[in-house]
Amino acid sequence: MGARAAVLAGLGSYLPPGRMTNEELSRRLDTSDEWIHKRTGIRERRWVDAGVSTSDLAVEAGQRALKSAANGAPDAVGMVILATTTPDYPCPATAPEVATRLGLGTPAAVDMAAGCAGFVYALATGAASIAAGHTEQVLVIGAETLSTIINPADRTTAVIFADGAGAVVLRSGTADEPGAILTVDLGSDGTGKDLATIPAGGSRQRSSRQVAAPDDRFLHVRGKEIFAQAVRRMGQSATAVLGTAGWSVDQLDHLVGHQANLRILHALAQQLGLDKRRVVSNIEQVGNTSAASIPLALADAAAQNRFLPRDRLLLTAFGAGLCWASAALTWPQITPA
Numbered sequence: 263m264g265a266r267a268a269v270l271a272g273l274g275s276y277l278p279p280g281r282m283t284n285e286e287l288s289r290r291l292d293t294s295d296e297w298i299h300k301r302t303g304i305r306e307r308r309w310v311d312a313g314v315s316t317s318d319l320a321v322e323a324g325q326r327a328l329k330s331a332a333n334g335a336p337d338a339v340g341m342v343i344l345a346t347t348t349p350d351y352p353c354p355a356t357a358p359e360v361a362t363r364l365g366l367g368t369p370a371a372v373d374m375a376a377g378c379a380g381f382v383y384a385l386a387t388g389a390a391s392i393a394a395g396h397t398e399q400v401l402v403i404g405a406e407t408l409s410t411i412i413n414p415a416d417r418t419t420a421v422i423f424a425d426g427a428g429a430v431v432l433r434s435g436t437a438d439e440p441g442a443i444l445t446v447d448l449g450s451d452g453t454g455k456d457l458a459t460i461p462a463g464g465s466r467q468r469s470s471r472q473v474a475a476p477d478d479r480f481l482h483v484r485g486k487e488i489f490a491q492a493v494r495r496m497g498q499s500a501t502a503v504l505g506t507a508g509w510s511v512d513q514l515d516h517l518v519g520h521q522a523n524l525r526i527l528h529a530l531a532q533q534l535g536l537d538k539r540r541v542v543s544n545i546e547q548v549g550n551t552s553a554a555s556i557p558l559a560l561a562d563a564a565a566q567n568r569f570l571p572r573d574r575l576l577l578t579a580f581g582a583g584l585c586w587a588s589a590a591l592t593w594p595q596i597t598p599a
Contacts, residue, residue, distance in 0.1 A: 270431075409423065
């Protein structure tokens, strides 16, 4: 029997119904479907309706992941980790409310703020808690309402970012089981904090006693620099995880990267020497959903029966902070909800 480990036991996803296509965006911005798709790989994205928050999406995805796991008693989940850049409030954290609305009793519940790398950070944290024997089950959710923090008149961000949520249930098991989280790699570099930032709203701006400019309430991204950093950092992190797992690139069945930009995913595959056909991507339909992107991609690929039990998967992500994260796992017998 293998060592105690966290095992993927449930998978769920949720996308808000409101679609925003490239054609619709081109009517309000100086852009076109061709321009957007060529540079990002995106055709459409989902945006929430007025009054819908991140917790609403997180609850939907969480319910589906619990259903997928055929979870038993509500108190079986000992921890809820919500990865998000768009919490309902600056204070309090959103995860406790999500846990309550899911009927999970009084588990540990915490938000994880690591930008687009948040889901893999949360996955690593949940897996470590299970491996250490602190809890038997963890619900990990990535949920975002990025449409609430982008300037709708900014072509740089409005065409990219989107809303959605994905979740997984982790349970205690052994490292030799399909679905086991085998190894992770996490890193950060604060010297790049200005590459993706919302200047207003935090203690830095508030303590200055200066009134924030309207545009400072929105997300600002330095795209070219982010592109170069993302490919380099995810490549290094992915290589580290492959080495620790003892896998060669040729043995990897699927690369599931953060869905930031299709060109980034293809550049990453080229850097690793991986056939692009093994890269999982659903960015064309959902856009960049930050912390929600990897579980949404997993759920989409699983629903298409793209994964087989014991397939070797590598998850990797890069985001604001700067933060990056990767994880290796084998695929279980699982049906997403």
